[in-house]
Amino acid sequence: MTMAENNPRGNLMAMNCPSREVLKHMTSKWGVLVLIALEGGTHRFSELRRAIGGVSERMLAQTLQWLEGDGLVQRRAYDVVPPHVEYRLTALGVEAAQRVRSLTDWIEANALHISDNWSKNRAEVSK
Amino acid sequence: MTMAENNPRGNLMAMNCPSREVLKHMTSKWGVLVLIALEGGTHRFSELRRAIGGVSERMLAQTLQWLEGDGLVQRRAYDVVPPHVEYRLTALGVEAAQRVRSLTDWIEANALHISDNWSKNRAEVSK
DNA sequence: CTCCATACTTACAAAAAAGTGCGTACTTAT
């Protein structure tokens, strides 16, 4: 019996596990940042774009569609011109965002420890 | 003042933030699974390879090097032949792995809710 | 004597992700 088969925590370790797809959306470069931005409340598309440094319109749109497809984000469009669209977290999305933020908060809190290691390891490599 | 600038949670929202690099390693396709696997204890390279369905040797090696470089994983090599190398989490790595696992546990627990949305959204698109 | 296992590395190829620039339809500000 392999480790993956008797792993009590489920099937993530198995290739072709559908959970890996959701994981991909939530942990994608922009997915993480969208989720934590929306934790601060409803945002319009271009507000998100300005809030998240470096996203292109294309990537932001795609990420929002992924998260909407997973039921983590709700899109509400008003039929006016110029267009007006609002994005907010669903109940599911709030839970997801909390987990993601616990990760990012930890990273930011430990950034100094980690970059210590960067210098140390670079030194080892160079000698 | 932009939203990114007065964001009290730090600089992740700014492009070129070094924390984004760590985030990338931890949330990379294989980084997540390596951290979780190593939560179960020390593993040899090929044990990890068998435990994590679908990793190639190349990707596993690279992922382990990233995590080692960030100080989350410790590598210990015995100078014998055939080679014998063990990987384990550092104290920092244990903390990181806990956050990652809270994310994956949530995903697996909510996989059904999420795939409900998949069917719903597909239906909307097709009509 | 050949094959397998170990823990990788390297070169190359394929696939996926990301970025770029343009178009849209209409309003408001200049």
Added chain:
DNA sequence: ATAAGTACGCACTTTTTTGTAAGTATGGAG
């Protein structure tokens, strides 16, 4: 009259990530 803002879609290119296959040194099994 022209430019800017809005929320994207589309076509195209570049970049990044991932996979594949092979090579390495050595001992033990068949």
